[in-house]
Amino acid sequence: METPVVALNGVNKIFNHGSPNQTVALKDIDLVVEPGAFISIIGPSGCGKSTLLRLVGDLIQPTTGEVQVKGKPARQARLNQDYGIVFQAPVLFEWRSILKNIQLPLELRGSSREERDRRARDLLGLVELTGFEKHYPWQLSGGMQQRASIARALAIRPELLLMDEPFGALDEMTRERMNMELHNIWRQTETTVLFVTHSIAEAVFLSTKIVVMSARPGEIMQIVDVDIPIPRGEKTRQETAYFEVEREVRGWLRRAEGYRA
């Protein structure tokens, strides 16, 4: 068996551990993410799905249990720049042009100027922003900014892409278009994606597996397999298989809302 890209083993996360107002955010999380998978994490708000993502990215550390990325401790994976991350906001630097923003991770890694230029231009093509190299972030629409931030996350050719509700701030139409684009990017780059969302439609359309989490303390309730043929497209959202998965996820989410440990 291949080394899983992400492996969480008995992970608990307690905020303010030991103080009277301690909060159990995640409880007994075991999760294995195979290479090339597109895993969505969905659950009621405040269930700790973003916390889970941040644990994988070593932006916070688990209270107990271990988090491994590509068979290494999460910290080592972060230091090796093994993943790219996309937040809910684009977080582009306003003093850098779009091209320079995308080159940021390459700069930090010490790539040559030619390498940076070539890679960034390729990525602009991938996210369909060619022609906007010299624009500044504030001159672009929200959707375009988020596309630029996806390109930045892909700059170092990560095997793992962490996405924390990346399209949460976009309108429905833009969001559907971005889903389509992300699906194509995922197929082209063969990156493993860990995707946090609160939209069932988005999760079903994009994922190979959907992790449904319960309300706080966040536990994994169910992992739903998404057996919808790939590539997916405009018609996917009208297929019976799509509706079946959607109904199943919705059912689990209902139970998750009511579920209290």
Place this chain on the structure above:
Amino acid sequence: MNPVNPPAAAEGRAETVRQWRPSLVNLRPLLRRALFVVLLLVTLALIWEGLKWVGGNPWRPETNPLGIAHDPPLRLKVASDLNLPHLWDIAAAFGNPARRNGPPLGQILFDASLFTFREAVVGFFLGGLLGFFLGVLFAHVGLLEQGCMPYVVASQTIPILAIAPMVIIWLKAGWISVAVIAAYLTFFPVTINTLRGLRSPDPMAVELMHSYAASRWDTLWKLRVPAALPYIFTALKLSATASVVGAIIGELPSGIRDGLGGAILNFNSYYISGPSRLWAAVIASAFVGIGFYLLVTLVEVLVLRSRPLANGQGG
């Protein structure tokens, strides 16, 4: 009659039009602002002379450019020729020699302005660098901030007039000592705003740098400092004028007579015999301060030109 342009000339013109690039600063609001400043000055001048018309000393036709004889109905102390000289007397003072057979006052004040400006600029850079360095240090070492900040604040409550003679005696370095005094007034706003600016980035941006395993050094130069620049420039604009004030005050106890501080001290003692000379020196000081401020503002506009609202920050 105007000759008709030959086609070649017309083409040449088209070429220049095509080569014309939009300037960095939008000209129209700038012109509007300049017009506003001029209007404001004219209004102030009218109020000034209006006050003298109502309550000043009698206007003699041979001394005012309008040739008017006028006896103001009131005698107000503030509007007397000693307290509030006529604007044309102040203007004329620039052209008259300050002492018998000497160069005109304008020449003296121009040289003095340059001398003081040099002190102010050196002080500005010393203070700006020190302020930036302290800001960076405090932003990274919380313990240092907690420990040192009270002293930094306290340093600003000590009157510059008390510090200046000490610095002069300690350093014995002529105009450089004066620059150090100017720096003393300059560094504080830069420290405070650098600190604030370095902490201004979105926590997500800091996490982004963290996710790329960026060093503190990289995070400082690629995220924190660029994000702090608008804050730092706000402080530098304050510091530009403060450094001129610091330089002028620093000259007073130092015995340096080549700058505006010396000129002000000098004309202060002869105020009774020629009030307009002191007023002229004050105007020269104001020009140095305003000029320095505008210079820093220009640099700010150039540096921040790619940012949103960059044009709105000009003031």
